[in-house]
Amino acid sequence: MVEKVPMTASGFAALEVELKERQTVHRPRIIEQIAEARSHGDLSENAEYHAAKEEQSHNEGRISEIEDKLARADIIDISKLSGDTIKFGATVTLIDEDTEKKTVWQIVGEPEADAKNGRISITSPLARALIGKSKGTSVEVVAPGGSKAYEITKVEWR
Structure with a gap:
């Protein structure tokens, strides 16, 4: 297949x-x-x-x-997606719980991932940690550079 x-x-x-x-x-x-x-x-x-x-x-x-x-x-088609739960296509606003730095990421497919432009692959550690979560939730991401904690402040579909 x-x-x-x-x-x-x-x-x-x-x-x-x-x-x-x-x-x-x-x-x-x-x-x-x-x-x-x-x-x-x-x-x-x-x-x-x-x-x-x-x-x-x-x-x-x-x-x-x-x-x-x-x-x-x-x-x-992201325009047909909605809801509070993070899934493919969502644009997510995060606050780093250590530095208070705000970042915005859209979860996309691997071929179109481009971190410089705020697009992360669905297979990335951050995206995998975010999938299924919703606004107001804290997530811990274990990445090659170590663990980071983020608060999800917004989930959008654009």
């Missing part, structure tokens, strides 16, 4: 954009670089050629990875 990858509609769209760019912009550019490097002669000591081939390998690997994720995507 094929394992589905939970994803928001915006995450799915972002992967489609990246795939198209890699196929229509990066791929032709890399092919051109390889052709140019080949014209310089001896390939055994041609650093430009080897660098372009390595970039091509990386690009084709990423294309395959994106195609796989898109094929297995289970798109979840």
Whole structure:
């Protein structure tokens, strides 16, 4: 059985954009670089050629990875979700119980996780600790950097 990858509609769209760019912009550019490097002669000591081939390998690997994720995507429409219990798609406001620092996280699928933009994977230690909890609850998160305690101050669906 094929394992589905939970994803928001915006995450799915972002992967489609990246795939198209890699196929229509990066791929032709890399092919051109390889052709140019080949014209310089001896390939055994041609650093430009080897660098372009390595970039091509990386690009084709990423294309395959994106195609796989898109094929297995289970798109979840967050706009239809509601309630007080935290689940996939929720945007959660937390207060660190030690530092009083406020953070806001949206729980998303692995392919679209981006901590810098406040999006954490459903498989992350923090998301796993939050799932099933509600506003006003305290959670303790055991992460590689040690344990942290947070108070959940808001659960939103946006």
